[in-house]
Amino acid sequence: MCKTTSKGSDSVRNKTYKKVTAYLVLQCILLLEAIILLSIEHKTKADIYENGEENFANQKNTLREEIENLETKKDGLQQENNNANKQKQQLKEEEKALLKHLHGMDGWMCYQSVFYYMSTETKNWTESKKDCEQRGASLMIINSKEEHKFFKSDANVWIGLTDKNEERKWKWVDGSELATGFSSWGPGEPNGLQGESCAASFSAELYDFSCSETFNWICERK
Numbered sequence: 001m002c003k004t005t006s007k008g009s010d011s012v013r014n015k016t017y018k019k020v021t022a023y024l025v026l027q028c029i030l031l032l033e034a035i036i037l038l039s040i041e042h043k044t045k046a047d048i049y050e051n052g053e054e055n056f057a058n059q060k061n062t063l064r065e066e067i068e069n070l071e072t073k074k075d076g077l078q079q080e081n082n083n084a085n086k087q088k089q090q091l092k093e094e095e096k097a098l099l100k101h102l103h104g105m106d107g108w109m110c111y112q113s114v115f116y117y118m119s120t121e122t123k124n125w126t127e128s129k130k131d132c133e134q135r136g137a138s139l140m141i142i143n144s145k146e147e148h149k150f151f152k153s154d155a156n157v158w159i160g161l162t163d164k165n166e167e168r169k170w171k172w173v174d175g176s177e178l179a180t181g182f183s184s185w186g187p188g189e190p191n192g193l194q195g196e197s198c199a200a201s202f203s204a205e206l207y208d209f210s211c212s213e214t215f216n217w218i219c220e221r222k
């Protein structure tokens, strides 16, 4: 009875051991599975991370290249801007010069592509000559009867003709001689000899006067 009991108890123990063993083996398998799953997951995550790192490095390089390109472009634009500013400055100066020139052309008129300026004040011949020179011009040199007639005036006006350097040798201010046969002297002119060495125009005729007389004057600029 006792043996039977003991046998019976052994068989129960055996059964229990088997169950425990089976349970432990199952647990082991489960743990193994869990470990495998976790390792796989870890590996996947590591791969993703590595890829991400690589992508990040690539993007960083691309961005750096873009920054370099942009900086080059910026330098180029800055250079262009500098050039444009320089040009602007130059244009401003040209505009100023043109305005000054235009302003200087106030009171000038054009006849057969030559510019003429009729003074509003009166000065002696020397000062009149100087005024024309300051305007980048000279006292008028009459080259034809037509030109003379165009400036027919009812008052004496100084022109660029004088015999100051050699009596009776009338010369224009550009050094050329009064054309022989130029018949535009007034009747009996020139009559002043030494005392009258500068010529003025009156009513499209020439008259000699003392150079210290003060008249209006005509400048011309070719």
Ligand SMILES: *[C@@H]1O[C@H](CO)[C@@H](O)[C@H](O)[C@H]1NC(C)=O
Pocket: 124, 125, 126, 127, 211, 212, 213
């Ligand atoms: C012309 O006028 C200026 C200034 O008034 C004077 O200095 C000069 O002596 C004058 N010349 C003649 C030739 O009269």
